[in-house]
Amino acid sequence: MNTTLIQMTVLMLCGAGWRLFPLRGLSADQTRLALTSVVYYFFLPAMVLEVLWKADIGWQSLKYSALGCTTIVLGIICSGSVAKLFKFKNPQTGAVILAAAYPNVTYLGLPVLEQTFGPWARSVVIQLDLFAAAPLVFTTGIALARYYGRDEDEKPKSLLGFFNAPPFWAAALAVILNLNHIEAPVWLAGLLQKLSAAVAPLMIFSLGLALSWHAVRLRNLPYVLPIVALKLMLLPWAAMHIADVVQLQGQFKAAAVMDLAMPSMVLGVVLCDRYGLDSSLYATAVTITTALSLLSLPFWFSVL
Template sequence: MTTTLIQMTVLMLCGAAWRVLCPNKLAADQTRLVLTSVVYYFLLPAMVLEVLWKADIGWQSLKFSLLGCSSILLAVFVSGLIAKLLRFQRTQAGAMILAAAFPNTTYLGLPVLEQAYGGWSRSVVIQMDLFAAAPMVFTVGILLARHYGAAEKDQPKSRLGFFNAPPFWAALLAVVLNLNHVPAPLWLAGLLTMLSAAVAPLMIFSLGLALSWRAVRWRNLPYIPPVVLIKLMWFPWAGIYIADVLQLENPFRAAAILDIAMPSMVLGVVLCDRYQLDSSLYATAVTVTTGLSLLSLPFWFEVL
């Protein structure tokens, strides 16, 4: 795990260095938008198709979904209670709850787990994301952002519009092919493997592009300890007990819990911007929890 995190850190630092140096006058945000778009619309669907096509889909997938959804809901409840007890303002409370409840299951979880456990763990990450984290973000996450922030002027046409995305279509196709035992042609399997190999390094580099210590503000620091405690300590601890109730067996149990032990997701800053929550506070939480995860992840890896 230590070797893996050193590799991840170096790659993230390369992304952070790009933000400072701006090679060829390409700004970090512009570069990140291009890279994440390529990953989201092209490379990630290829990985989803490759992994889920040959994954063991069944009751275990349901357990992954229950583990992820119940952990997120518990974190929402605990962080909301803390925000109420400490009388946080609504915009700060909403940003704090989002940062504490939703882990970076894919953009950091995928490369970390793949390096720590091997290629088989990609199936765990993708199922945890597509069957738990992503649906929760686009339902509970948006409801929270709307409740604590301001509603959008232009409402989306459909509440289920987020399912109309390349990774979900790839997942649907993969599940159909998997359940019907359709074999993958050799040339296609090789192509999907080639495309999948590019996902992890680009995700880590993009995460480095997104991190900015300039976003850390002294006024935000009082809100960060609850996020750190819930996200990096209580969240995986609760996940262990939920996984035991669900009777998840190792090594899938360890991989799934380590995936939800990831720091705050980067996507939440989009919700904060859209619903007028405290984006600066959220960016601070992402930066701090990502930095501290270099200490917490080895701890949970040893525990698991």
């Protein structure tokens, strides 16, 4: 685990270094947008297709979904209660809930789990993302951002419209091929494997591009403290016990709980900007939880 995190940290620092020393006039934000777009629309669907095509889809998938959804909903309830207790204003409340409840299951979880547990862990990450995290982000996450922020569109888009995206198309196709026991041609399996190999390093580098210590503000620290406590300590502890309830065991339990112990998702910054929540607070939470996860993840790995 420590070796894996050192490798991830170096790659993230390379991305963060681009923010300080941009090359050929490309800013960190421009570079991140280009990389994440290529990953989201091309490389990630290829990985989803490769992994789910040969994954063991069935009761195990329902267990991952139950574990992920329950843990995230618990995070929403706990962070919302904290915000209400301390009487946070709406823009801060929305940012706190998004940062505390939704983990970075794919952009950080995928490379960390793959390097720590092996290639089989990619299936855990993708199923947790597609069957739990992503559906909740695109439904409850957007609904919460709208409620605590502002939506200037006269006719807001349907929440379900966000499922009209390449990773979900790839997942649907993979599940159909999987359940019908259709084997992938050798040439296609090799191509998908090569495309999948590019996802992890590009994700980690993009995460480094997204981190900015300039966004960290002292005024945000009182809001960030409960986020850190919930995201990195309480929710992983709860996920361990929820995993026992849904009867996830052994290495599958360890990988799933580790994925849910990841720091705050980067996508929340987009939701904060879009709906007028406190983007600076959210960026601070992402940066601090990502940095502290270098300590919390080895701890949970040792516990599991």
